[in-house]
Amino acid sequence: MxxxxxxxxxxxxxxxxxxxxxxxxxxxxxxxxxxxxxxxxxxxxxxxxxxxxxxxxxxxxxxxxxxxxxxxxxxxxxxxxxxxxxxxxxxxxxxxxxxxxxxxxxxxxxxxxxxxxxxxxxxxxxxxxxxxxxxxxxxxxxxxxxxxxxxxxxxxxxDPEGLKQWVKDVSNDGEQRAQFRRCVRYLKRWKNKNFTSNGNTAPPSIGLTIQAKTSFVYKKEDDLSCLIGIAKSIRDSFTLSFSVDDMKFYKVVDVPLPVAPGKNVYYKMTKKQLDNYYNKVDELVEALEAAQEEESLSESSTILNKVFGDFPVISDAVKSNKQPYLPTGMSA
The missing domain is CATH 3.30.460.90 (Beta Polymerase; domain 2)
Incomplete structure (x- = not known):
């Protein structure tokens, strides 16, 4: 790794x-x-x-x-x-x-x-x-x-002040809070790259922040492992829902605001849009795990560049015997 x-x-x-x-x-x-x-x-x-x-x-x-x-x-x-x-x-x-x-x-x-x-x-x-x-x-x-x-x-x-305090209360430790905030920023950049550019309705940032906070587990000096844990938790929070309108099953998620009024933060998204959100999170998990398994910094950073769009690709002398990884749904 x-x-x-x-x-x-x-x-x-x-x-x-x-x-x-x-x-x-x-x-x-x-x-x-x-x-x-x-x-x-x-x-x-x-x-x-x-x-x-x-x-x-x-x-x-x-x-x-x-x-x-x-x-x-x-x-x-x-x-x-x-x-x-x-x-x-x-x-x-x-x-x-x-x-x-x-x-x-x-x-x-x-x-x-x-x-x-x-x-x-x-x-x-x-x-x-x-x-x-x-x-x-x-x-x-x-x-x-x-x-x-x-x-x-x-x-x-x-309760706007309560929401800010709820997010801040992720940890009393400064380094743990810092890692949480970094991972939320990575998720937001992933969202900007994978939704805005292709016209798909994006999940609201507050939804990503809430789900990141509820699933955050500190990983000392290992943002990638922390981010994988959050992405997996987001993916696993989806459930199957049947749509009578088009007779299909969709992956959907309902995340209430942790303070008043407690509304579902994804209330604007349709079942199709939520299903698309799930598929992209699933691709994210797959790509992040592939980056983690790589022995070469160059190969790992190349995968992350495809995920985020502007992650710096690092050249190194370590060669991997694996075939280059191409995340599902992403072009080379």
Missing amino acids: ADIQKAFIDYHDQIKLGTYDENKALRDKRDLLINGLKESLRDEKIPNTEKKLTFSKIDQGSYSMHTGVKPLDDDYDIDVGVIFDINTDDYDSKKLKKLVRDKLDKQNNRNVSYNRPCISVNYAAGYHVDIPVYAKNGGNIHIAWGKETSSEHVWYES
Whole structure:
């Protein structure tokens, strides 16, 4: 077995995207938008009261969880929630969300969309900001959930801080947390390479993060073994489901959010898309195990390059007697 750990560490440093504290450009973009929203709401009041409508921000997503990767398409995804100091009965969820959308939409070079979980602001400069709208509700936070055109627009109980803490609680040991975060980043790069480029609907990153956390087993100085364990656990979490519509069996998976509202994180994916997800995870396990079995760093890193798309291929003098491995479904 080739010792590929150094290559993994170097690769992680290559794809790692820092936190807001580490990345001034992303921090500045986030703050510009949030400060602009605060200014535009300066004269707004809670309906039927004289109380000003105010909010605080909460950093969310991969940057706040220390699992961000540099995007392949240069579309940087910034997640920042706004928690309004209101109760859920103070403001209709759709009305407040529309107000946020309308205030953000008044600026130039922005494309603002109203989505089920958030308001999204897209910029031509190559980044977008997802903004969930929350009600503080006396500390029992709720999210404004629903499409603009839907009559089923509600306040759902939510726990964004609890989710971040749940992910952080993977371990009290710094090196173990570091390995977990590296493996999540490897999974995200695998997702970007194997789903986005060929048009298949990708599993959401939070799903990968949750499944990685629930299956994480620390492997000292061995990211490849750790990643194999996580990938196997993800694959084995799928079950067979029969579709009456087309009379076929599909591999599907249901992963609840570990905090409120506890919704299935894969709720947007169809049975066909989940089945495709399973097949790709199965291919991932096969490829990672083949890379682990290789005695040559060159052969091992070549397999990993096919998996991730940009893993560095290492030249060495060790020759393998095996036939070169070609992962299922991947071209040479």
